[in-house]
Amino acid sequence: MRPGGALLALLASLLLLLRLLWCSTDAPARPRFLVEESREAIHGTRAAPRTPGSPPTRPPRTTNSTYLNEKFLPLTERCQNLQAGLETLSNKTRKYSEDDYLQIITNIQSCPWKQQAEEHEKFRVKLASCCDAVQNFIVSQNNTPVGTNLSYEVESKSEIQIRENIFDMLPVTQPFVGYPYNQCAVVGNGGILNQSLCGAEIDKSDFVFRCNLPPTTGNVTNDVGTKTNLVTLNPSIIRLRYGNLKEKKAVFLEDVATYGDAFVLLPAFSFRANTAASFKVYYTLKESKARQRVLFFHPKYLKNLALFWRTKGVTEYRLSSGLMITSVAVELCENVKLYGFWPFSKTGENTPVSHHYYDNKLPKRGFHEMPKEYRQILQLHVKGILRLQFSRCEIA
Numbered sequence: 001m002r003p004g005g006a007l008l009a010l011l012a013s014l015l016l017l018l019r020l021l022w023c024s025t026d027a028p029a030r031p032r033f034l035v036e037e038s039r040e041a042i043h044g045t046r047a048a049p050r051t052p053g054s055p056p057t058r059p060p061r062t063t064n065s066t067y068l069n070e071k072f073l074p075l076t077e078r079c080q081n082l083q084a085g086l087e088t089l090s091n092k093t094r095k096y097s098e099d100d101y102l103q104i105i106t107n108i109q110s111c112p113w114k115q116q117a118e119e120h121e122k123f124r125v126k127l128a129s130c131c132d133a134v135q136n137f138i139v140s141q142n143n144t145p146v147g148t149n150l151s152y153e154v155e156s157k158s159e160i161q162i163r164e165n166i167f168d169m170l171p172v173t174q175p176f177v178g179y180p181y182n183q184c185a186v187v188g189n190g191g192i193l194n195q196s197l198c199g200a201e202i203d204k205s206d207f208v209f210r211c212n213l214p215p216t217t218g219n220v221t222n223d224v225g226t227k228t229n230l231v232t233l234n235p236s237i238i239r240l241r242y243g244n245l246k247e248k249k250a251v252f253l254e255d256v257a258t259y260g261d262a263f264v265l266l267p268a269f270s271f272r273a274n275t276a277a278s279f280k281v282y283y284t285l286k287e288s289k290a291r292q293r294v295l296f297f298h299p300k301y302l303k304n305l306a307l308f309w310r311t312k313g314v315t316e317y318r319l320s321s322g323l324m325i326t327s328v329a330v331e332l333c334e335n336v337k338l339y340g341f342w343p344f345s346k347t348g349e350n351t352p353v354s355h356h357y358y359d360n361k362l363p364k365r366g367f368h369e370m371p372k373e374y375r376q377i378l379q380l381h382v383k384g385i386l387r388l389q390f391s392r393c394e395i396a
């Protein structure tokens with residue numbers, strides 16, 4: 001074990017919980033990412049760090065390499081190995097440190113990214129057969145007739161009967177008239193977007209997804225853009241930021257007005273406690289004749305999607321909104337680009353990164369388990385199914 005290893009092991013065992021910082025969902029307090037192993041196991045098998053200035057040496061090839069050590073390989077060979085390496089990594093239960101992952105991402109970034117239309121199509125067919133976002137991702141009059149007993153996504157023993165009053169809130173059919181969209185942007189809220197200058201590129205997309213009513217006005221527009229076609233909203237935000245739409249109703253309406261005629265997507269049927277708060281958003285917007293339209297995530301779609309990702313090893317209690325809307329985007333769009341997805345406390349160059357692009361809170365230091373979801377997203381990037389923007393955007 002290298003010096004300091006015991007301290008690191010202690011830190012790691014203290015840190016039991018990592019939230020996905022870019023787009024978290026509401027969930028009862030319960031650890032979502034458990035530390036699976038102590039740190040000792042890792043340091044024993046870890047590749048020796050290369051000292052600056054030492055000549056690159058080629059280690060013997062191993063079939064189980066996770067390309068942590070593949071920085072020594074020539075570029076093309078290393079890039080060909082990325083995919084196999086990530087798959088092996090996803091199947092491993094042992095943990096890597098944040099620095100290990102940053103090294104992996106540096107390797108991924110050094111390889112050219114290429115859209116793989118056939119891979120995308122294959123993946124889309126799989127998603128369509130489990131989940132079918134195009135028909136099922138939101139509750140509509142079409143997929144939910146009056147009288148339906150809808151079971152909740154998480155509290156699945158509970159049902160809600162869709163009477164006329166609820167039915168009337170629903171769009172007749174899925175409202176994504178531009179489907180399939182050519183270029184979509186899924187904008188997470190990660191602090192990595194600060195100073196990214198990605199706004200212009202994001203605004204050029206045909207459809208822009210955002211999470212949890214993030215700010216898009218003022219000094220952040222250069223970095224995150226202003227265009228929004230769909231924004232998710234967790235009921236906890238209604239409570240925490242807008243006092244359940246009582247005294248802070250005007251603030252809510254003012255904030256939501258910045259999204260133009262975007263859809264506001266709520267998980268109304270995930271937990272029973274979400275329902276009334278979600279309906280309140282619907283009525284508040286309707287009464288004030290707001291331009292935004294409320295949509296509800298279909299609980300069955302979310303359940304099926306969780307089962308789909310579970311087969312890929314994502315066993316968390318509940319998916320993050322980030323992975324939910326990324327999955328939707330992969331079905332609805334020809335090209336998907338993700339911005340602001342960065343679950344690390346620093347950049348690849350060791351500059352600290354805040355939680356969100358709109359606050360200055362730094363994530364806790366120390367080692368985190370790499371969220372399983374992020375590994376999956378990295379795989380989609382490496383396979384050419386979607387593209388992750390890791391750093392600043394090029395200015396055309």
Ligand SMILES: *[C@@H]1O[C@H](CO)[C@@H](O)[C@H](O)[C@H]1NC(C)=O
Nearest residue numbers: 045060061062063064065066
């Ligand atoms: C991984 O590679 C190392 C070094 O070649 C080898 O000792 C080890 O048995 C391999 N592990 C697995 C799980 O294949």
Ligand SMILES: *[C@@H]1O[C@H](CO)[C@@H](O)[C@H](O)[C@H]1NC(C)=O
Nearest residue numbers: 084087088090091311312313
């Ligand atoms: C990883 O696990 C999945 C399913 O659990 C399996 O299909 C795949 O072949 C495994 N990949 C590797 C490289 O072991």
Ligand SMILES: *[C@@H]1O[C@H](CO)[C@@H](O)[C@H](O)[C@H]1NC(C)=O
Nearest residue numbers: 146147148149150159160161
């Ligand atoms: C829904 O549940 C109600 C009350 O439990 C029941 O009376 C009704 O028949 C159910 N409707 C359907 C379509 O199953």
Ligand SMILES: *[C@@H]1O[C@H](CO)[C@@H](O)[C@H](O)[C@H]1NC(C)=O
Nearest residue numbers: 194195218219220358359360
């Ligand atoms: C934008 O302004 C807010 C306060 O108005 C400030 O807290 C934040 O740090 C600023 N962000 C940037 C990127 O300058």
Ligand SMILES: *[C@@H]1O[C@H](CO)[C@@H](O)[C@H](O)[C@H]1NC(C)=O
Nearest residue numbers: 194195354356357358359360
């Ligand atoms: C964004 O970056 C600037 C410059 O590094 C810094 O001053 C500012 O505090 C950062 N804002 C946030 C919200 O982290």
